[in-house]
Amino acid sequence: MAIDSLWQRLRGLVRPTPRDPETAPQARTSSGSSRVADSLRSLLDxxxxxxxxxxxxxxxxxxxxxxLAKLERGELHIAVFGRVSAGKSALGNALLGHQAFPVGVLHGTTTEAGQALLDEAQHDGLVLIDTPGINELDGEARERLAFDVAEIADLVVFVCDGDLTRQELDALKTLAATQRPLLLALNKADRYGADELADLLDHLRQRVAGLVRPVDVLAAAALPAAQRVVDVDAQGKETVHQRAPAPDVAALRxxxxxxxxxxxxxxxxxxxGLYAGxxxxxxxxxxxxxxxxxATRLIRHYCLAKGVAVALNPIPVADLLAAAGLDAxxxxxxxxxxxxPLTRAESGRxxxxxxxxxxxxxxxxxGMQLVASALKGMSAGLSVLVTAAAQGALGWYATVLxxxxxxxxxxxxxxxxxxxxxxxxxxxxxxLDRDSILREARGEILKRLKSQRG
Structure with a gap:
């Protein structure tokens, strides 16, 4: 089943319909979640x-x-993606209200996924998952890690700091294909004037149309640039210093x-449910x-047994009838x-x-097999072995089939x-390649026949 159809099916199972009474949505969602949890337990057990x-x-x-533990705790896991230096870790820290994720000026600060509870919403069980940048220099390994995290995340926040690059847009499309709800956060919004910011947000909404809902394209400033502040004391003396404004992530939170x-x-x-599927x-x-x-090993064992049995039986035609018992x-x-399981009678049929x-x-x-069977009793010396091996090889081939x-x-x-x-x-x-099977069979049977004759 395609992942999108399975997503819709599961969504219908656990999500209430608009016609449900006001009290029904919670009950139905809880019931659907319980059924998914039961399915997970069944798989584990x-x-x-x-x-x-x-x-x-x-x-x-x-x-x-x-x-399963996450489901039972009622947690929602949110993965944060984006380019190196777009401010993913800083945005996560701003949402959390403390330094949970390392932030640096060098590329590759985030080398593995980490997670922390969202402080202001612990009762709602929000968990943020920071990820490596999608354009890391050793990109394949880290990007693969990022998409592994996306697979177990319930929601994805994609962070950019300006117009989207081709790489960012491609990554968004890949994430959208996972059927996870997507939010696009324009970080470092403090760099733009009000009109410029509004125009940029409109432009981003147009570029991600069909991937991200317009209401889910939001501006944020995780680490606003320091501002120059001039303080004047009672004597009129001016003091100039830099002040870091508080993060602006209220809309996203x-x-x-x-x-x-x-x-x-x-x-x-x-x-x-999708992962369990x-x-x-x-x-x-x-x-x-x-x-x-x-089964392949078993069939080969019976092929050898039947091939040798057919080759050793000196009675024309009777070997073919006796070997049918081995097939059954x-x-x-x-x-x-x-x-x-089949009974012996069912197997025979x-x-x-x-x-x-x-x-x-x-x-x-x-027809060739019957002729070879007759020739076995009329030949002598090595020709008997060769003819018997050919006869046994056909029995081997029949058993493979x-x-x-x-x-x-x-x-x-x-x-x-x-x-x-x-x-x-x-x-x-x-x-099946008949010639290669017969070649192998003749070689194996001839080796056994020579060994027994010696």
Whole structure:
């Protein structure tokens, strides 16, 4: 499912509709958040997830645990992005009312993400996350860190200090694609006169149309430039000094608090649900990959067993009938790997269906196999080994086809899908390199036959 449609679906789950009574929004939002929290717990407690997969995705599971704790605490996480020196850290500190994030004049002051509670709104659970500049010199690593933070943030504040550069606009588009609500903060607004500031804000709103709502494009001054002040004492003596004005972030703070009050829990629940959905997909893909690796080893084991059994059986045709039992046993084992156990009878019927389709597709190959089976009893010396190896290789190849076709059936939930068995088996045949499989099979079987003969 596309991320935007999943976002809308989750939003509909936890966000109240305009027709709800005044008392309903909080109840419905709380109910939706609880359902998302229950989903996160279910994912964390899922006993069917193999330990190896949990270990491989340990960082992601830890992040889910963090999101669940955040959801239960009712926190809203706000990521602050922007160019180096646009004033991201300073803006965060101004919102917090203290020096939570390092601020410096050199590029790259913020080298890793940090977070701190918003002092004036601890009861609303606002958490600011500062990030490295998007144009750091060693940009890839730090930019990747910044976007990792965006993935777990509920809201993004993008900081600029003038008209947007192409790099800034591209970054905004990337952030908008995450479906997180975006605010654009024009920092260092004290550098502009009133008319110039109004014109610049209008210009920015036009440039980010479709990415940021006009009401969410705001001016701020995290570290206003020092002003020259002249004091005159009672004797008329003038004293000149510099005074740093207080930060001007009131409009941005009020906007953040309003968003938190209106839909903070909704945003947090949606973000957690989206991340959990992606992790679930990762877990499913990793489990499928692990199963396929185990199934590949199992199929190869049965290929070798069947190939050698067919090659050693001196009775023409009978070897082919006896080897069918190995295919049925293999399919039973495959069904257990994929968590859809088949009885021996069900396995036999599945092998019969696959073999019938293979016979229809590959009649010439089965004819060659019968001839080779007859030749085994009429040859002598090394030619017996060579012919037996060729015979066993065809048995090996048939087992590969049966195993892969059975896998397709099991992965489909014991179903061939809309196209049916004929199409599925034909696709398997077309996808495998017959010559390389037969070459490997002949080599392995001949090696075993020579070893046993010696």
């Amino acid at each position: 899922d006993a069917t997830i193999p330990a190896a997969v949990r270990n491989e995705l340990a960082t992601d599971f830890a992040r889910i645990e963090s999101m 009020e906007r953040l608090l309003a968003i938190a009050a209106r839909e903070g829990k909704t945003l947090s629940a949606i973000n957690a 992606r992790l679930t997909d990762q877990v499913s893909a990793r489990i499928a990959q692990t199963r396929q690796q185990v 046993a293999m399919v039973v084992q495959l069904s257990r790997i994929y968590g859809l 599945l092998v019969a269906v696959i073999s019938a389709q293979l016979a229809a597709l590959m009649g010439a190959i089965w 049966i195993g892969r076709a059975a896998e397709r059936y099991l992965v489909g939930g014991k179903s061939w899908g809309d196209a049916g068995a004929k199409r599925a088996v034909a696709d398997i045949v077309a996808s």
